[in-house]
Amino acid sequence: MKNRQIRELLERLNEHCSQAIEEAAAFAATRSHYEVTIEHVLIKLLEQGGGDLDRILRHFDVDLDAFWQGLLTNLGRLRANNPGKPAFSPLLFDWLERAWLAASLHYDLEGLRSLPLLDALLEISPMLPGEGWRELERVDTDILHARAAGIVAGSVEGDLHAAAPVGTPTGQPSSPAARPASGGDSALARFTEDIVAKAANGEIDPVLGRDEEVRLMIDILSRRRKNNPILVGDPGVGKTALVEGLALRIAQGTVPDDLKPVHIHTLDLGLLQAGAGVKGEFEKRLKQVIDEVRSAPQPIILFIDEAHTLIGAGGEAGMSDAANLLKPALARGELRTIAATTWSEYKKYFERDAALERRFQMVKVEEPSEENAIVMLNGLKVHYQMHHNILITDSAIEAAVRLSSRYINGRQLPDKAIDLLDTAAARIRMGQAARPAELEKAESRLEYLERRLAHLEAEQRSGIAVDDKLWQRLEADRDETRARLERLDARWRQESELVAAIHDKRHSLQQADDSEAADVVALRNASDDLRKELSNLQGDQPLVQAEVNAAAVAEVIADWTGVPVGKMLKDDIETLMQLEERLAERVVGQEHALAAIARTVRSARAGLRNPDAPLGVFLLAGPSGVGKTETARALADELLGDERYLITINMSEYQEAHTVSQLKGSPPGYVGYGEGGVLTEAVRQRPWSIVLLDEVEKAHPDVMNLFYQVFDRGFMRDGEGREIDFRNTLILMTSNLGTETIQRLATPQAKEEESAADWQPPTLGELREAIHADLRQHFAPALLGRMQVIPYLPLAGDALQVIAALKLDAVGQRLQAAHDITFRCQPEVLAHLADQGMHPDTGARHINALVDQQLLPEMSRSLLQFLREGDLPDILTLEIDTEGQLSFVFADRLDEAAAQEATA
Template identity: 40%
Template sequence: MRRARVLSGCAVLLAGGIAFLSHPRFATSLGRNGSTGVPRSAFHPAEASVEGIESAGPVMAAAAAFLFSAVLSQGWSRKSSLPSAQLTGIAAQAAPCARYERALVPRSAMLFEKFSEKTIKAVMLAQAEAQKIKQDHVGTETLVVGLLAEGSGGAQALQTLGVHLNEARRELETMVGHGMGGKSQEIPFTTSAKQVLEDSVRCAHERDMAQVSTCHLLRAVLLQENSNGCKLLGKVLATESLQVLREKILAALARVESTEAGNKVPMSGTARTVADEVDLTQTLKYGTDLTQAAREGRLDPLVGRHEELQRTIRILGRRTKNNPVLIGEAGVGKTSIALGLAQLIAEGKVPLNLQVVQLDLALLLAGTRYRGDFEERLRAVVKEVSESQRRVILVVDEVHTLVGAGSGGDTGGGMDAANLLKPALARGELQCIGATTLDEYRKYIERDPALERRFQPVMVPEPSEAESVLILQGLAPKYERHHQLHYTNEALDAAVKLANQFIADRYLPDKAIDVMDEAGSKVRQQLYQAAEDSQNAAERWAAGRELKEVLAQKQSAVNAERYDEAAQLKRRQDELEERLEGLQQSHSTDDLLKELQGLGAQIREAVVAERFVEAQELKTREKEVAELLEKKGITSEAARRQVTAEDVAQVVAGWTGIAVEQVGASESARLLHLEKELHQSIIGQDEAVCSVSRALRRARAGLRNPSRPMAGFMFCGPTGVGKTELCKTLSKTFFGKEESMIRLDMSEFMEKHTVSKLIGAPPGYVGYNDGGSLTEAVRRRPYSLVLFDEVEKAHPDIFNVLLQLLDDGRLTDSKGRVVSFANTLVVMTSNIGSRSVQKSASGGSGLGFGMAEDEEEDKYSKVKELVHEEMKSFFRPEFLNRLDEVIVFRPLREDDVRAIAEVEFKKVLNRLADKDLHITLTQGFKEQVLKEGFDPAYGARPLRRAITRLLEDTLAEQLLEQSAEGEGKHLSVTLGVTEEGKVKAEVTQIKDVEPEAKESPVLEDAAAGV
């Protein structure tokens, strides 16, 4: 300690001497030569710069006096061109300056010996702040800014009250302004600032402290009643009462000082470093100080999770086994709890002495090429944390990565991080907050009992939708500042609801936050991408350039007295000016956006001032600007910088591949008329269409169990009656596109071992890494229709898997991943009972042929009973009970087949719409197709074959003949039937067909022909 005081004293003297020698007035008296060896003619003892020494301040004067005494005593004058007598004169003239304020000089020299390194740094930063604004003194207000710039102790207390460095700097500039001071080496202190420095020593002595901390310096500032330092703090905190100001800051100081372990060091004996002087160089080299980040406002707020956070704090306050590990699925907010703890500590709301540092294992491992490098780094971190007077909590995200980290992998030879930390965790020298998933915890932590018992698990469940909405509302201001937009409440609600409904492989609130973030980015991109039309800009540039040339030519013609030419150029000038005026009226997008935003404020101002006529005119202009922006692709909501529920729906649609209409509010209205859409493609199956539509409406209305699939159907009936066609139509109508159907042919699952194809092969078998054909498809397309075609052909063990799917709405694949079927529609088709249906439909008295409607319904009811009996004899009861409905399809009647033929004709003709053919189908041709294509036993499948043979083959020949004769010929083809029942085609050429009308007549004639 004595040696340190001697060294610090020498440093002060040396600094003062340098400052003295470099002082401008002293340099002036020495002829501005910068060295002591000036010519004798340039030095005048009578003009020795006593005034310059006095202006340098008492500390500088004392340092200069001691420096010159040292020069004389060491005989350094022999190396200079000045005689010793003259140097003695300088020292003699410097001595009165040292006695000028002799009461202050010794105290100033002793003050800084009692200051801690942090406090000295704060004083030096205060001088730097004064230099920035060119002030020639350091006052109490500048000391406050220096405290905040240093950042520990007293600064922490101010930051908990909302006093931040940038705000204090602005207030300092407002208070004292920019001066005219120069760049001197040392700026003197005002009398009030000197008093603060002395009072800080007294504050430390009263608290039995060996060194003056930044907290003591802040207390000393508060002792000066009318100082500028108190005024600055009062303005920043918006507090006029000095008493209220003192109470707030002293309370914050008490909280900071109460959390400093061992900060009351006796004045005598060896004093240990106070808590705010703890050096965590190695720890912060491989980590991030979350507590400091919270003080600076760089962390997102924690909303909710009160129980989990309090449980974490209770575990940290335990005497032993005080290491919590947060366990939950990815995205539920485990890391946010640790960040929330750091915020509570920064605000002084936690009765624990903690500093939270997030450790980055990747940084610890980076560059450790040789054995022992990693262990050395980690031991250095543990040593720093254990020796720290403040309790440092290490946050390790993905804590399971400690197991095996740094061990060298297969080469071995090194200890991993978990084994290195076990002794410190057991002795209580190190505290750690871990975060991991339940699967990783079981796989890595639980299998090591010694490591497991050192952690206390804290389960973090997924929040509900209501809790997630509150979380988004708490985070929205940060995202609004980032995107410079406003989120409506409807947008936040939609982000949670749609993310939870359509994004099944992730968890709340993470997926909802991502949706909200991307929706803001989308609207912001929409605003800034819509730029002014480049063609308009090019035209304006060309017209302006031509106008400039015309003006020059006109002036030349006038000067040369060519008045006829000048008159022509004048007319051309008028034309160009009129054209430019028209082009400039087309505002750019940026101008329109700025105008629209300004119009809103003007309208409100006019309404408040009761200028209603003006307000009406402004609203008319606002509507015009909005229409112009909509033509440029910018909605009125986006123009007002708002993120709406529609923007959120578009983002979700982009993520999942679902049409926007499926996730928007318009879906409800469409579901009310779902039967009408299905009937356009499904003929003769009214009961099946109505049953499916009712089930989908129940699912969308929220009346179903949210964990189960939307519905589970069994379609039974003979082949060719529309079972698979209904599935295709449903996937296109309800799920947005036909590709949304996942089809599994159950004839491929007839063997027992094929069960693994659905959910994936077990470990050790071929195909383990490929996943299951069912689970992988649903995991990638969670919003889809799953069709198990001809399910009765599958092995009986397959139905055990389907039991869980239909009841719980989820399956676990071979890798342990849970796949949700909550957004799927499960349909199974079966031919069980088809013989009973065909038998009832065959013969003159069969179902649907020459039978009254009531009699037909009775017959159909009996057929349904027969089918159900056959299904009960084939399937187990627990399987049938999990189905929502078993739908028996009717056999097709002749009228049904005729209607199906009309639909198929339209499909073929629509595919030929871009060809140069006008097609007409005669009634005889249609009857011939129906005659060859109708078979009650096989349904509509023979009809398709007949259409292919009679219609498509004939048209293909005509198209090839047309292509061989060359383009440019437009043909009209009429298909009929000869007396022998053969198809004949009458072809005529159409002349003078307008090019733009080539496609329309094909569709019109085709429709008319059908």
């Protein structure tokens, strides 16, 4: 079976049958069949319906369901698991040949339609294997030959002997090349789209800020030979928009005379490949497109987006890919083409094919500056306002560009700014039309509480004991949630009314005539008053907004990245102002260190620090167990609201030089490439976080060299070449370096010439200077200079008492939550624990050991005894006797009240 014979038969098929053949080939490929069979084609002809085959089978009352099931049964028996494209089966080729003979002999047709296909099928069906063919015995061949025209009347394939267009045989819209190029069935109409026509119809958004690139494209397109520009740039910089900008200029007539009659057609390679399962079909379609472009009455420029897909597209054994088919026409200047691709794809595909590369002239499309991006967005502003039916302020456009440039990494301007602005407009519009999220959350919470209480009530009616305290808590929560919901609903309705009034005033201002100056002033004053009233009602958390402003854009950025870039709420400001005091509630005895960290954090949150560096880089040096790691946890809790935002890296695991790849990801060619690094992936997913590098002095020096650019410029390049942004992270490192020096200087015996009463603790600067030599032995001066060293002091006795109180308070909270028991402790117990836990080498960790290894086991033993008896006490008191022995005293509230009355 020769390819030339197959093509001749395929070219004689009409559109209806040709489409069925294409879909049959795709159907066979999806099922991994080795061959395209008669069954594949018949199923697709039946699916299309309305053709000759469908009308004939219905005319002779053929059981279509039984016939269909037989065809499917036959397909299920075919050999599958074909890794390549299916080929035509010999039986299918024989069927097409017989159909061509039947078309010529019985029906006097010059093309193939499903009538002669069925005629040939009736002839060979007794010889075909499988099921379903007996259903065709109902078709009387003699009647079909005699009354064919009447039976197929009304078929979508046309009347049997209707007059054909000039040059086209009856029943044969064979191939796109045989049809008029200007018709709707031409290859250009099927596989391309005229973007100049779209521009003339106003279907393309304006393109601004790319005048230089457009002029360069015009220069290249005006050449006699090799007049093919290729736009190369990162994704999202506007390569496709650049071509649309040229189409807009052509539609407006603002191009040189030789380009004014030009039409730009976008070639859709996906459509070219869709259904081209038969060998040679893709090349045939592309050749038809090229021929129609050459012969078009008006000059046509092809635009191929994602042009790297040309390489290998449609190529298979013995055939040419799309790029090789285009090369001759591109070199001679007969086919002017604009291509677009990214830098990585250009390097991977075009630079390796020098013959293809030299046929294009590169036009570099760089990411626009923030100023140019603002110009571009201003050009799109009107279209987005019309789409969302909402006002977009200039401050929103500027914020979209500035904030997306600063906080969205891995994407380019103007694409990311456009998406940001579009999302903000959609959110504001939906907020005006639907109930706000806060209101829906309150409603869901109320529904849950009422459903929970109803379940408890049902259990009580069934005689099941119900926890009275739980019932009371749920009722209190329900009442509070209902009151909050009523407040939110009332405020939402008020805000909605004010926003509607503002929109009315805005519409009136737009309709006002310039001659009515007094009315304009009155409308503006009324609008300003409404805005002030809305602002006072909303406070820090608006439910409905009147327009898209900078705050709305910042809110979207915060949701996307987790970085709180919006207007700081009063609670956030209060937290920053009292950060030292809040941290000191968890980190005891390190007031100087916490104050230094708080000052840096406040400067960063106020926007005064270098924007191209992390929020802070601190080296916390000092003895073990004094609160260095706890500082990182407390910062995550206070600044970010949850310790989930703390990224902890144990640097003792990176004592070998090759472990660098674990932090940043494996390079190409190594195991683990593409899986990301421990540190880089964590920061990429949570750019607003606290990074803790614990025990940093134990890491290999080559591992620490990785952080030079992180500490200085705020970014790290991972194993895949992506830049990971550390500018919104607070980096803390902990180390035990300088412990002996700090302990020596921080005790009164450090200066023998002074008495203990006159001794003053060293300042932060003195400690930093004293341990500098110890730090220099482990860190390079260039790396050390990028850190802010914060020495941590050994814990004194009063600090240990506070820590003991914190640990016991945590135990009391767990006891209250698990067993509803109130925990109390004598002050003497705290002094005893502090005295027992005063170990310079372990700091406060010894207190943890005392609580976990001595107190909790005894407490658990006593509680288990009460649980066994089924009568838990209400109060547990930790006491100490004169000999320093700790004991637990359990009591009920009623017994304690009676004892207090007796004492009184």
